[in-house]
Amino acid sequence: MSFQIHFHDVPHSESIRRNCERWAALLTEEFPETSKYEVTLSHSKGDHAAHVHVTGKDIDVAAAAEKRELSEAVTEGFERLRRQLRKHHDKQIFARRRNAKS
DSSP, rough: OOOEEEEEESSHHHHHHHHHHHHHHHHHHTTTTTEEEEEEEEEETTEEEEEEEEEEEEEEEEEEESSSSHHHHHHHHHHHHHHHHHHHHHHHHHHHHHHHHO
C-alpha cells in the first residue's frame, strides 16, 4: 500500500499521520483492491478539512469532511471513504452475481 499525506496551513502532526496510516491499513484489509491512499489536510474559515483519495484495481474514490477539530475531520473523511468503498465493492459483487446467472 502506498500512502501520502499533505499538510496545508495545518501544523505537521505525527499522531494525525499515524492515525491516517492506521485508517488506510484497516481499509486495505477490508478492501484489498485498494493500493494508494492520498490524504490532504487543510484549514480554512475556522474549520479543518480532510480530503482522502484512494485508487486501486478498478477504483478511484474520494471523500472529504470539514470539522472544527482536525482529528474529527480525519475520522469523518475516512468513514465517508469507507461507505463509498463499500458501495463500490457491493455493486461489483452483485454485478458479477447477476452476470453469472445469465
